[in-house]
Amino acid sequence: MRVLVGPDSGxxxxxxxxxxxxxxxxxxxxxxxxVGTVDGAATGETGTSGSINNAVDKQVFDHLRAAADVIVVGAGTARAEGYHVADRPLVIVSRRGDVPEQLQDAPAGAVLMATCEAAERVDRAREVLGADQVLVLGSHRVDLPLLKQVLADRGWANQLCEGGPHLLRDLLAAGVADELCTTTVPRLVAGEHPRITQGPPLDVPLRLHLLLEAEGTLLARWLTGVPAVL
Structure with a gap:
């Protein structure tokens, strides 16, 4: 893996x-x-990111998970990608309060739900996960800045979100995401696939901090907002 942009370039x-x-x-x-392809697809033929990623992406994916205190993911992505209990807390973000079926038997405290007051399934989420594991943040949509602070207050300050595209768009719109890590795999898939962001238009300037290359795969760290000292 070579450093193309960043410390010790080359x-x-x-x-x-x-x-x-x-x-x-x-x-x-x-x-x-x-993760995405050269032609911008965030999923492949199976409708999941797992059908486009590769060993290089998996290496960084595993590292980011190991470094994180908590993993945050949208309910739709957790359901589509077949998420299971991880070795650190997993927070599902859902406006409906719908716990993915494969996570409903998770050990106590392993899975949390971030939802809102208007969620139609919040009572069921409390039954499945326990009342202390259901975070009701906001009235009609999840208050994402508050979610970031609540997780930090629980001691989970290094936070990793794994999408999906709608949640990424909302995090960017709310000014909550500090960084976007992208993997561009050297593939073209054409067809109809989502991009890494989905939803109403927005315009977020990014600053490239790091670019790595391995076997044609490009891995980048993009910073948002006020420049951080890195």
């Missing part, structure tokens, strides 16, 4: 070097990690 890096290259400058810090 140098090779191994797993030990990823910790330094992907270190967060402050906390709380919310990064979003997404």
């Amino acid at each position: 140098a090779a890096t191994e797993e030990a070097g990823l910790a330094e290259l992907y270190a967060v400058p402050r906390t709380p810090w919310l990064r979003v990690n997404m």
Whole structure:
């Protein structure tokens, strides 16, 4: 894996070097990690990101998970990608309060639900996950800035979001995401596929902090908002 842009440009890096290259400058810090093809598809033939990612993407994906205190993901993505209990808390974001079926038997405290007062299934979520694991934030939609703070207050300051595209768009619109990590795999898939952001238009300027390359796969760290000292 070569560093194209960033510290030690032109140098090779191994797993030990990823910790330094992907270190967060402050906390709380919310990064979003997404994968896409050269022609912009966020999913492949199976309708999941798993059908387009590769071993290089998996290496950084695993590192970001290991470095995070908590994983945040939209309910639709958790359902489509077949999410299961992770080795750190998993927070499902859902305006309906709908816990994906495969997570309903999770051990106590392993899965949390972030939802809103208008959620039609919030009572069921409390039954499944426990009242303490259901975060009601906002009236008709999830208050994402508040979610970031609530997670930090629980001691989960290094926060990793794994999408999906609608949640990424909403995090950017709310000014909550500090960083976007992208993997661009060297493939073209054509067809009808979502991009890494979906929803109403927005315009968010990004600053490239890091660009890695391995076997034609490009991995980038894009920073949002006020520049951080890295």
